[in-house]
Amino acid sequence: MSVFIGRDEQLASLGRHLAAVRAEGPRPGRALLVRGRRRVGKSRLVEEFIERSGVPHVYFTASRQPSAEELRLFAAEVAASDLPGAATFAAVTPSTWEAALTLLATTVPTDAPSIIVIDELPYLTGDDAAFEGTLQKVFDRVLTRLPVLLIGVGSDLAMMEALNAYGRPFHQRAQEMVVPPLSPLDVQRMLDLEPADAFDAHLLTGGLPLICQEWSPGLSMWAYLEQALAQSTSALLVSAERALAAEFPTEAQARRVLSTVGAGERTFSTIARKAGGLPQASLSRSLTQLRAKRVVAADTPLSTRPSRETRYRVADPYLRFWLSFLGPHLAEIERGRGDRVLARIRSSWSSWRGRAVEPVVRESLMRLPADARGGADGIVGGYWTRTNDPEIDLVIADREPVATRIEAVGSIKWLDGQPFDSNDLGALVTHRGQLPGAAADTPLVVVSRTGSSVSGPTVIGPEQLLAGWRRL
Missing domain, CATH: 1.10.10.10 (Winged helix-like DNA-binding domain superfamily/Winged helix DNA-binding domain)
Incomplete structure (x- = not known):
């Protein structure tokens, strides 16, 4: 079965970036930073996109080698690629990243799009303080003038976010894409x-x-x-x-x-x-x-x-x-x-x-429209005190971290064969009375794996939670 169930949105986004590169103009080159946690499928996603696009490309994966070895591996990868000028790298190994990236620009087609991928980009930026500045200079001076889509991929989320941050050399040069886990x-x-x-x-x-x-x-x-x-x-x-x-x-x-x-x-x-x-x-x-x-x-x-x-x-x-x-x-x-x-x-x-299911339930509820949550709109969180008296699974409020209005109070009961019952309802009503900002008429919401045996609260089951993940 395809690995790309649930990846249509990311593939479409990559396609739009490549379409922008195809468009005529003085600076067609584009840069994209792709991040997501390890083993979430970022590299495989980009590989699939490249295969579907059919354009010349080079895919280099950094590996935390010493700089000279990293440059040798980079040169070998370009030489083995299907870029029109790949043979240039067969006879030379650049001694600096500026030379390598500048020479790379001579290997790409000038009248058709191509893709350059640097995977594990944080390995290079973390080990070489000058790499970001070098990448920025070559991108600004050369690559933006060519029909090239430069894709940087990384799993160190903090470092990938920082690459595009204010004050960093590559600030505002790249757009960003987050590859999430499968929902x-x-x-x-x-x-x-x-x-x-x-x-x-x-x-x-x-x-x-x-x-x-x-x-x-x-x-x-x-x-x-x-x-x-x-x-x-x-x-x-x-x-x-x-x-x-x-x-x-x-x-x-x-x-x-x-x-x-x-x-x-x-x-x-x-x-x-x-x-x-x-x-x-x-x-x-x-x-x-x-x-x-x-x-x-x-x-x-x-x-x-x-x-x-x-x-x-x-x-x-x-x-x-x-x-x-x-x-x-x-x-x-x-x-x-x-x-x-x-x-x-x-x-x-x-x-x-x-x-363990509580954060997943809250995120699922966040994706549901207000009418599917009994009319309660806003942020979904929980409430507790130091003594856990009370400890409330679900709080829906107008904002966080400090709300001005509580929209609903709720409970998560995720047990096999045990629906939400009158005892659970009594506990939830008591807890509502202990929640700062809630009132006696604050709506109640229940998320239950096996339904409810009492009436009153809005009851949401697994099937309704899954609906929050459907892409419109």
Whole structure:
């Protein structure tokens, strides 16, 4: 089955950029920065686009080699490409990036479009402080005058965003594209699952195409897990390892903090304690780094009253699952005892899923129109206090982080065979009375995996949540 389920929007966008290059004008050259987390399919997407476009191209992937070796590999890649002047690089290896990029400009056609891709661009900008300025100079002076689409690809989200930031050499030279993971709806279509089961699959895979590819359509979650845990090289097992090795090659402390958050610790104080008694300054640095890389998210309560009760979570559902159940037990899997790991997942799945699904539910609700949420319009978040009394799953408000109006209060009940019932309703009404900004007539919204046995609140199920991901 095609990897590009759910990628039509990105392919169409790439096509529009290439169409702009085809247009006549004194400066047809365009630059595009493509970012997304590791193993989300950025490179494969660009490769597919190039194949469909049929235009001459060169695709170079940086690899954190010393500069001289990187330039040699670049020259070899250009020499092997189908650019009209590729043979120029067969006889020479430039000694600087300015020389290499300037010479590259002589290899592209002047009367037809071509594509130049630099993958893992942050490797070059991070290891060579002058590379950004060099790229900017060659782009401004030469490449913009040619029908070239220059595509920079990178997984270090913070560095990719910074490339186009104010004060940086490449500021406002490039447009940006974010390649997201496959959505729950994409996962459902790819794996041929029921709506509720599609959310389970999304929590396992994080919407990463490589993992979804090895999951046979129609296969249940437990059957897939049994297969994946029997193979120490399955994408489910190795994807997180490879991503973490690339993101944090030397930062052992950041990895330790991430593992602690992945194990379920959410507050600053408990993370510090469980991570080995880290000093406040050290933990702050690690959390700042993890947030900058978009690996950890920090949530704050949503109400009409300011709050500093920040809670941390692993942003990627798949990485959260891996850190909870797989990473700590890889040695066991390699010994052929994946059955033990599977048993642990079965025993903890319901409680783990109940919390892990909350961010996915909130994002799904954000995509639904107000009339599908009982008329409640605005931002979707949650509310809690230091003592968790109350802890409210859903708050819909007019703005964040401090609202002026609460539109709705809600609950998420994501259990098999247990619909939202009168006891749940009583608890929700009580919690509504404890939420700053809510009133006795503030509407109630319930998201339930298996429906509701009571009337009153607006009830939203898995199928309605998936509708929020449909592209109009």
